[in-house]
Each structure stands twice: as C-alpha cells, then as structure tokens.
Amino acid sequence: MSIDWTAVAAGIALFIWVADKFQRSRERFANRRLLAQIMTSPVGNARLEVAGLRQQLAADGAKELQELAVAATARVALWERVKTISVDLPSQFYDKADMFEHTTSTILAAALSSVNEVKSAVKITAELRANAAEQELFDHINLIGQNVINADSALERAFTELTRVGRAG
Template structure:
C-alpha cells in the first residue's frame, strides 16, 4: 500500500532537487523567471509527477481510518495543486510583469514543500495503519 505514495515522494524530491539544487544554485530559478520556454519545461516536468492511490483506497475506502483517508486525499490534492500551479506559471508570457512571474514562481516553490509534506504524512499514516496493534 505504501509503494505508490513512496514513489510519489521520490518524484517530488527529484523535482525539488531539479528546481532548487542542494548547492543553492539559483541559476535555474532565474532562467524560469526570465524565459517562457523554461517555465513551460518546468510545468512539463511537474505534470509527470503522479500519485497513484492504493487500489484499496479507490475500491474500499472504508477499510482505512479517517486519518489515513484524510492524509491520502490531502496528498492527492497537493500533488494536483502543484501541477496546476506549475501550469499557471507556464502560461505566463515573457511580456508578463516580472513581479507577477516571481509571485507565481514563489507559489510553485511553496507548493513543492506542501506536496512533499502531504505525501510524507500520507506515507507515515499508511505505515502506521499497516503495523499490527
């Protein structure tokens, strides 16, 4: 049950490392802010992030506790929100105001954190649910 959510965690971590490398190099962020094609590429990469909920969740959600259901639903929502926010950033033309582009970019960066946190919480909830009492 944890594998799909764990895979999503890895995808988001890879995406985060691509967007904001661990060495704090902001070259890519500047490119995204200044270049429409870089924004479109970022959105294309974000669109590849998937969260496949466990089939048990889709078939029989009542087998999970309310906490697990809530965590899974939140993770699903946050990942989809990341994709949507990245898409909105990609829709901004180079002629858009720099401040508007920067605000959208900051929203995407914050959403990466939100999606990472939500998937981590869902993963932990699934792990806890899978342990015998």
C-alpha cells in the same frame, strides 16, 4: 418449567451476529493492512519525484527557479517534467476508502491534493504570456516553490501513515 424457545433462538441469533461482526472486523483489518501496504509504493514513488523536484529547484542557489522568471522555455520544460508526477492509487482504495480511519483518509487526501496543487501552479506558470509582469512571474514562481515544499511534506506524512497502518497488528 417450560423453555422459552424464542429467548433461546434470540440468544443463538445474537451469538451468530457477534461472531460474524468479529470475523468481519478481522477481515476489514487485514484488508486495510494489505491495501495500505500496496499503496505505499505509489505514494513513495510520488514522494521521490517531488523530493527530486524540490532538490532540483533548490540547487545552485535556486538557479532553476530564477531561470523560470526569465525563460518561458524553462517554465514549459518544468511543466513537461511535473505533469508526469502522479499518485496512482489502486482502484480498491477508491472503492473502499471508508476502510481507513478518518485520520488516514485525511492525510491521503492532503497528499493527493498537494500533488495536484503543484501541477496546477506549474501549468499556470508555464502558460503565462511572454510579456507577463515581473511581479506576476515572481508570485507564480514563489507559489511553485511553496507548493513543492508542501507536497513533499504531505507525501512524507502519507507514506509514514500508510507504513504505520500497513504494519499495525
């Protein structure tokens, strides 16, 4: 009886490949958890800013939203506040975004997009000409309000998802 050394070598190679795959899977899992934990802070900070903005706009029967319709200075002041809101994700996220599941990436993308939509709506409204039609102003102000609500919800989902991924294990 002779030993088929090719089959033995193939078996050893297969064992090494499976062991390496398992080890890499564990490393990816640990990296995903760590990155999610790091990302909870910037997402949480952005959510606090947007939630504060939402509360400010809704205070006193939405007095500030009403002020936006009549005062260009109020629109510019709101833009000055909103333009600083950002979700500063670490560069590792952009380098290794494929590390996260599709669901997590989709939730994060929605949160980033929603913050950009708020900023765009506020900027466009701040740049409206002084003699803009009343209906145009109200449409823009309504859009701001809706985008702030959407951003708050999207950031909440992103924070919850990152917390879930960061604790998984």
